[in-house]
Amino acid sequence: MLSVPSWLRDLVGAWIFYSVLPAWPWPQPRFERIARFAPWIGLVIGGLQAGLWWLLSGLGWPQVALVPAVLALGLSLTGGLHFDGLMDTADGLAAGPERCLEAMEDSRVGASGVQLSVVVLLLQFAALVRLGPLAPIALVVTGALARVSPLWAMARFAYLRVNGTAGFHRRHQKGLGDAVPSLILLLVLSPLLQRLPLLTAPLCLLSALVAAEWLGRRLGGMTGDGYGAVVMLSETSSLILIALLAPSLGSPGG
Numbered sequence: 001m002l003s004v005p006s007w008l009r010d011l012v013g014a015w016i017f018y019s020v021l022p023a024w025p026w027p028q029p030r031f032e033r034i035a036r037f038a039p040w041i042g043l044v045i046g047g048l049q050a051g052l053w054w055l056l057s058g059l060g061w062p063q064v065a066l067v068p069a070v071l072a073l074g075l076s077l078t079g080g081l082h083f084d085g086l087m088d089t090a091d092g093l094a095a096g097p098e099r100c101l102e103a104m105e106d107s108r109v110g111a112s113g114v115q116l117s118v119v120v121l122l123l124q125f126a127a128l129v130r131l132g133p134l135a136p137i138a139l140v141v142t143g144a145l146a147r148v149s150p151l152w153a154m155a156r157f158a159y160l161r162v163n164g165t166a167g168f169h170r171r172h173q174k175g176l177g178d179a180v181p182s183l184i185l186l187l188v189l190s191p192l193l194q195r196l197p198l199l200t201a202p203l204c205l206l207s208a209l210v211a212a213e214w215l216g217r218r219l220g221g222m223t224g225d226g227y228g229a230v231v232m233l234s235e236t237s238s239l240i241l242i243a244l245l246a247p248s249l250g251s252p253g254g
Helices: 006-019 033-059 063-077 080-097 100-105 109-158 167-172 177-193 200-219 224-250
Strands: none
Touching: 006 200, 033 063, 033 100, 033 177, 063 109, 080 100, 080 200, 080 224, 100 177, 100 224, 109 167, 109 177, 109 224, 167 224, 177 200, 200 224
16 A cells, blocks of 8 residues: 655645645545644635636726625635634633633624624725735735744644644644745745735744734633634734835836
8 A cells, every 4th residue: 555644644634624625535634733734725725816816807807896705715715714713712802811711612703703803804805905916916925824823823832722622733733843834835935925025924924923922822822713813813914014015016026
């Protein structure tokens, strides 16, 4: 029987866990160190969003219609995984330290979760409208680099739920070893990064680390919802930062 490397099985597991895209026919997935490949899944999702942008743009769709379409596609492709974590985390923080985990576990969405989700979507909408023709490239880059944030959270903070379903991330993480796929990804992204402001990569990575560090300190640890929340927060802050820097480029392509 053909021996399959564990990293490839983890990549297949990441594909299944982080997206609703059709599963690979081979090999058998493994769900242990899948978080290290989350940025690669984000690259695929961002690429599909960019493809939809270019397709609809070619069909004459106005920009104000393009943005909600690509945002809806991104949410759909993840099955709302990170977005759900964002809403639950907002409700938990609003409930206070004593009821934080209880509120996050509640399947009902509270006012704080709704408000933050609306704010995040509006900020992403504004950033993408401002970016214009650069928006598809920014979607690919931020979709990938924002998913570095859970890696930092997993390495830095204890998992808060004794029997939490996302606890396996923390148990199987290997510290700096899990950063190797992300470093390779930076090389893959380098042609796209040249089309964006000079500081895009370090700022995106910094926003990912800041989001994870801030939330981990606020919660006193991490949960599965927290992992999803930091992805949404870092993705949003990265898009805003790129949009703020983009005017210095003049026209697309520099």
